[in-house]
Amino acid sequence: MVAFPRGFCAGVRRAVDAVEAALLRFPPPIYCYNEIVHNRQVVDRLTEKGVVFVLDLDEVPRGGVVLFSAHGVTPQLRDDARQRGLTVIDATCPFVAKVHAEVRQFARDAHTIVLIGKRGHEEVVGVAGEAPDHVIVVQDSDEARVVDVPDPSRVAVLMQTTLSQSEAGLVLDVLRERFPTLKTPSTSDICYATTNRQEAVRQLAEEVELVLVLGARNSANTNRLVEVARKSGTRAELLPDLETLTSMDFDGVSRVGVTAGASTPESFLEEVMAALAVQGFDPVSLSPVAEESVTFALPPPLRP
Numbered sequence: 001m002v003a004f005p006r007g008f009c010a011g012v013r014r015a016v017d018a019v020e021a022a023l024l025r026f027p028p029p030i031y032c033y034n035e036i037v038h039n040r041q042v043v044d045r046l047t048e049k050g051v052v053f054v055l056d057l058d059e060v061p062r063g064g065v066v067l068f069s070a071h072g073v074t075p076q077l078r079d080d081a082r083q084r085g086l087t088v089i090d091a092t093c094p095f096v097a098k099v100h101a102e103v104r105q106f107a108r109d110a111h112t113i114v115l116i117g118k119r120g121h122e123e124v125v126g127v128a129g130e131a132p133d134h135v136i137v138v139q140d141s142d143e144a145r146v147v148d149v150p151d152p153s154r155v156a157v158l159m160q161t162t163l164s165q166s167e168a169g170l171v172l173d174v175l176r177e178r179f180p181t182l183k184t185p186s187t188s189d190i191c192y193a194t195t196n197r198q199e200a201v202r203q204l205a206e207e208v209e210l211v212l213v214l215g216a217r218n219s220a221n222t223n224r225l226v227e228v229a230r231k232s233g234t235r236a237e238l239l240p241d242l243e244t245l246t247s248m249d250f251d252g253v254s255r256v257g258v259t260a261g262a263s264t265p266e267s268f269l270e271e272v273m274a275a276l277a278v279q280g281f282d283p284v285s286l287s288p289v290a291e292e293s294v295t296f297a298l299p300p301p302l303r304p
């Protein structure tokens with residue numbers, strides 16, 4: 001059985017399209033800061049086409065073209081790129097850019113910002129970089145219980161876009177109890193794609209004995225999907241490649257559910273479905289839990 005929605009979200013699609021468009025517009029190599037998406041198949045395919053993935057702007061020659069991924073970067077890094085004379089294509093997802101703007105606003109209003117998210121994740125690093133002196137990253141309820149702020153009456157909370165709604169809700173409850181005047185953004189920071197994929201996998205988990213979540217081990221939203229499925233009491237495994245499938249134990253499993261993280265291409269899902277069909281599992285699609293129509297224009301300077 002296959003969940004829907006699944007796979008590429010609007011932010012990832014735009015970032016990948018931006019790289020493809022940049023390859024047509026500029027002579028290779030094009031440089032990409034960090035992985036464009038957390039997915040090996042996508043990164044390998046783009047590397048073959050002339051994209052060089054770097055972890056340090058020092059690796060980009062002066063005058064080169066550098067692309068920032070959907071996860072976003074710190075303002076300091078953006079300035080650094082400008083000072084080096086690089087042509088920047090900023091594919092930061094607009095939903096992530098929204099959180100950056102919220103940090104700037106709350107920091108201007110002299111609030112301490114508690115950012116719920118995974119310390120060290122690119123998105124969290126970029127968001128916190130907007131106001132490092134104002135942001136404290138909190139990963140879970142335990143940390144929320146002891147987080148120390150200079151003025152408990154001036155605290156705001158923001159979130160990584162790919163959190164599980166229920167887990168983030170628990171942390172939020174703790175913060176609300178500790179800081180009764182806690183400020184929150186006007187709309188949730190957890191994006192539509194995260195919410196829809198989590199709801200779809202929750203429903204899928206009720207129908208099957210095993211859920212396979214296709215995606216990379218370092219993909220935050222993919223890991224959340226595994227956690228959500230397991231919370232339903234169903235066995236769930238992350239599947240980064242086809243080799244992992246061959247060593248998987250299907251004893252006692254008559255129905256397999258498949259979904260994919262927001263950075264996993266549909267081509268990988270098709271390969272997995274074909275491999276499962278060989279093992280006798282039927283490719284049945286579940287009804288969509290939501291229709292998705294979000295699209296984003298290419299970032300400047302790639303717009304026509």
Ligand code: SF4
Binds near residue numbers: 194
């Ligand atoms: S998961 Fe959400 S925030 Fe992240 S790139 Fe996709 S649409 Fe944007």
